[in-house]
Amino acid sequence: MPFQLTDEQLLTRDAVRQFAEAEIAPIAAEIDRDHRPPLESIPKLAELGLLGLVIPEEYGGTGADSVSFAIAIEELSRVCGTHGVLVEAHSSLCTWPIVHHGNAEQKQKYLPALASGEAIGAFGLTEPGAGSDAAHTATTAQRDGDDFVLNGQKIFITNGGFAKTFVVIARSLLDVPGVKGLSAFIVERDTPGFQVLEPERKMGIRGSSTTPLAFSDCRVPAANLLGREGEGFKIAMQTLDGGRTGIAAQAVGIAQGAFEAACAYAKERVQFGQPIAALQAIQWMIADMAVDLEAGRALVYQAADLESRQEPHSQASAMAKLFCGEMATRVTGKAIQIHGGVGYTEAYPVERMYRDAKITEIYEGTSEIQRLVIARQYLR
Template identity: 50%
Template sequence: MIPSGAVDLELPQEHRLLQETIREFCDREVEPVVADHERARRFPADLVRRIGEMGWLGIPYPESEGGAGMDTLAYAVAVEEIARTWGSLALIVAAHTSLGSAPIHLFGTPEQKQRFLVPLAAGRVLGAYGLTEPGAGSDAGATRTSARRDGDAWVIDGEKRFITNAGRAGTYVVAARTGTRPDGSAQVSAFIVPADAPGFSVGRLEEKMGLHASATGELHFDGCRVPADHLLGREGEGFPLFLQVLDGGRISIAAMALGLAQAALEASTTYAREREQFGRPIGSFEGVAFMVADMATEIAAARGLVRRAAWLKDRGGPYRLEAAQAKLYASEVASRATSAAVQIHGGYGYVEEYRVERYLRDAKLTEIGEGTSQIQRLVIGREILGLRVG
C-alpha cells in the first residue's frame, strides 16, 4: 500500500469500514468492466443499480429520507474510493447525490422528500441537476430557461447543456427564470422535473475528452408542464439555493479529483519500481522519485482540504471557502499528478493499456465542472476579502 493516506488510519472506524467495503467492491465488480465501458462509451446501468442496492447512492442522507444515515465525510471517502477505480462512475454518483438529490434534501417539503428524495437516496431512481445553459455557464445568473405559472401547473421553456446523467435520470432539479428583479437581474426558481413530464426531452449526448461512460447531455423544455407543487423552495429564491448546492457539490468533485490522483500515484509507484532502464528501476532516478514525492505530498495536502471541508459541513458551520479551496486545489493536484503519471510511464503512459492516460483525461473535468478553477479563485477571494471580486 502507498504511504500516502490511502490507508486511512485517521478516519473513524465506520468510515474506514465503508472505504474498505467500497474498495473490495470496486476491485471485484467495477475494475473488470471499466475498459470495455469506456471504449464503448457505455453507461454502466447495472453497476449503478448495484451501487444503489448497496446504499451508496444516498450516503449522506438520513434513513428517514431513504439514505444511509452517514455524513459528508463518509460520502467524500466513498467518491474518492470509486474514482480511484473509475472516474465515470464517481461522476455519476457525485452528480446524483450532490446535485440531483441535495436540493430536495435541503429545500424539499416533507411530501417532496417522500415522493422524490426517498427513491433517489435509496438508489431506485437516478438524479440530475440542470443549471448550465448554452449562454449561462460560469454566469449561472444568465439563465434563460423560464417558468410561468399556468393554473395549477408551471410551464417551463428553454434548454440546458452539459447535464450529467442526462437521459439516465428519473428526476431532474432544474433552474428557471420566474421573473426579473428591479435591478434587471433574473429571479430564478428551482423545479423538480420528472423524466416523464410532458414537454421534457433529452437532446444530444456529448462526445467527451474523458469520462466516456458517464452521460452528459442537453435537456429540452418545450412547454414542459409540472404540477405547482414541483416548485422547490420559495419562488424566486432559487439562486441562493443553487449556490448552496454547488458548495456541497464541490466537495464531491474534489473527492473525485483525489481518487484519480491517488490512482495515478499508485500506478506510478508500481511502475517506477518495476520498469528498469540503464540497469536500474526508474524510481531510483531522482528525476522520477521527485515526481512521485511531489504527487504523494500534494495528494496528502489535498486530502486534508477535502476532509476539512466535509468536517465543517457536517458540523453545520459555514464551509463555502473551504469547499472552494478543496475543489480548486484537489482538481489542480489531480491534473498535475495524472500528467506526471503519464510522464513516468513514458510511451506506455500514452497508450490505453496502462490506464494513466484515462486518469489524465478524466481529471481535467474536475478543473471545469461545478465551477472552473477561475471561479473557485473568485469565490475564495470574495470570501477572504469580503469584497465583490470579478
Template identity: 40%
Template sequence: MQFGLTDEQKMMQEMARDFALKEIQPTLKEDEANHRYRPERVKQMAELGFFGCALPEEYGGNGFGFLESVLLAEQIAKVSGSWRLPFNMQNIGPAVTVNKFGTKEQKERFIPNWVNADACGFFAITEPNSGSDVASMRTTATDCGDHWELNGQKMWISNAHVGDWGLVYAFTDREKKYKGMTCFIVNLKDNEGIVTAPIDTKLGLHCAPTGEIAFTKAKIPKDSVLGEVGQGFQICMWQLNNTRISCAAGALGIAGGAIDAAIEYANERTQFGKKIGAYQMIQAQIADMVAEHDAAKMLVYRAAWLKDQGLPNQQQTSIAKLFASEAAVHAASATMKIFGSYGFSTEYPAERFLRDAQSLRVVEGTSNIQKTIIAGIAMGDVPNR
C-alpha cells in the same frame, strides 16, 4: 485535532475499494471504449448504502455525513472517475438539496427513490451560453395557472438522457435578476415538451452519461417548485457548495489512482540497467505528486468535516475543490510522463486519468470561479457561509 478515521469509516473505505476493484475494474477498459453506462451498477451502489450520506434515516439515509460520502467517492474514483458521478446525481445533489428546501411531501416522495436508485437523478443548471455566470441562463418557467410551462435548453447535464427525476433551474421573473430564479423538481420522462439527447464527444468520463435537455412548452405540475418561487439562485449556490465537495473527492481518487500506477510502473520499468524509480528525476516527480495529494486530502476532509458540523465552509470547500482538482491534473500529467510512450496508449490507465482529471477543473465551478470565491471571502466582500 483528530487526523485519524474511525474503524467504521475505514470499513466503508474498504467496502468501496472492494466494489470498485471487483465490479468496475473488470469491464472498465471495454466500457470506456464503448462509452457504456450501466444503470444496474448504480443500483448495486445504492444497495450498499453509497447514496444515503448526509440524509435522515426516515428518508433512506444511513446515519453518516459528508465525510463518509467523500471517503466512498474517493475510492470509487481511484478506479474510475466516471463512477464517482452517481454520488452527486443520487445523493449530494438532488436528494440533499430537497432535504434542505423541500416540503415533507416532497422529501417523502423523492429522496428515498434517489437513495435506492429507483429513480435516476440529475440537476440542470448549465446552458449553451450560460456556465459560470449562472444568472445569465435563458430557460424560463411561466405560471399558467394550473401548471408551469418550461422553455429553454440545458447543456452538459450529467444523466440528461437517462435521468428520471431531478432539479431544473429557470427564471420565473427575469426582471428581478438573481431573485427571479426558481428551482423545480422535474420528471424528464413521458413529457412531450421535453426532449433529451446524449453528448458523446467528451474528452473523458466516458462511462458517465452527459447530454442536453430541450424544454418546449413543457408542462410541469404547480407543486414542482422546490422552496419558494424566486429562491432558486440561493438554492443553486447552496447545492453547488455541496456537490463540489464530491468533485473534490473525485479528484482525490483520480490522483490516488494515478500515483499508484506511476509508482508501480517506476518499480517495474528498467532503463540503463536499473529500475527508473531509482533515478532522482522520477523520484522528484513522485515526491511532488504524493505531497500534493496528501495536502489535498487534508483540505477535502476538513471541508467535509465542517459541513458535518454545520459550520461555515464555503471558502474551505472552494479551497479543497481548487487544490484537489489542480493536483489531480498534475498527478495525471506526471504519471503520463513517467509511463513515457506507454502513457500515450489506451492500453494503460495513465491517459484515462489525465482525460478524466481535466473535467474537475470545470465542473461545479471552474478553478477561476473557486479563486473568485476564495478571494471574495478572504477580502471580506462576502461572508463565509
C-alpha cells in the same frame, strides 16, 4: 495534526474500495472506450447504500456524514472517474437539494426512489448562454394555474441520459432580472414537453452521460417548486458548495489511482540495469505527487467536516475544488511521464485517468470561478 477518520469512516473506505476493485475496475476501460454509461452498476451501487449516502434513514438512505461521502466518491474515482461522478451528481446535485429544501411531500415522493436506485438524479443549471454566469439563465417557468410552464434549454447535464429526477433552475419571476428571479423545480423525466437530447462525446469521463435538456411548454406542477419562488440561485449555490467538495474528492481519487499505478510501474520497469524507481528523477516525481495528494485530501476532509458540523463551508469547498482539480491534472500528468511511452497509450490506465482528471477543473464551477469565490471572502 492529520485528520483522524472514525472507525465508521474507515469501514466505509474499506467497503467501497473492495467493491470498486471487484465490480468497477474490470469495466472501467471498456465503458471509457465505448462511451457507455455503466447502467449495470446502478443496482450494485444501491445495494451498498452508495446512492442514499446523503439521504436520511427515514427515507431509505444511510444518512452518512459528509466525510464518509467524500471517502466513497474518492474510492469510486480511484478506479473510475465515471462512477465517481455518477454517484456525486446524483447525490450532491439532485438528492441534496431535495433533502435540504424539499417539503415533507416532496421528500416522501422522491427520496426513497433516489436512495434505492429506482431513480437516478441530475441537476440542470448550465445553459448555452449561462455557464459561469448563472444570472443570464434564460429558461423560463411561467406560472399558469396550478402549474409552471417551462421553456428553454440546458446543456452538459450529468446523468441526463438515464436520470428520472431532475432539479432544474429556471426564471419564474420574469420581471425580476439577475439571480433573484430564479427558482428551483423538481422535473420528472416523463413530463410532456421535456426532452433529453443526444449525449456529448467527451475527452474524459466518457461513460458519464452528459446531455442537453429541452423544455417546450413543459408543465410542471406548482407542487414541484423546491423551496420558495426566487430562491433558485440560493439553492443552486448551496448545492454547489457541497458538490464542489464531492468533485474535489473525485479529483483526489483519480489522482490516487494514477499515483498507485505510477509507483507500481516505477518498481517494475528496468532501464540502465535497474528499476526506474531507483532513479532520483523518478523519486522526486513520486514525492511531489505524494505531497500533492496529502494536501488535497486534507482540504477535502476539512471542507467535508465543516459541512458535517453544519458550519459555513463555501470557502473551504472552493479551496478544495480549486486545489484538487489542478492537483489531479498535475499528478496524472506525472503518472504518464513516469510510464514513458506506454503511459501515452490505452494499454495503461493512466492515459484515461489524465483525461478524466481535467474535467475536475471545469465542472461545478471552473478554477477561475473558485478563485473569485475565495478572493471575495478576503477582499469584501
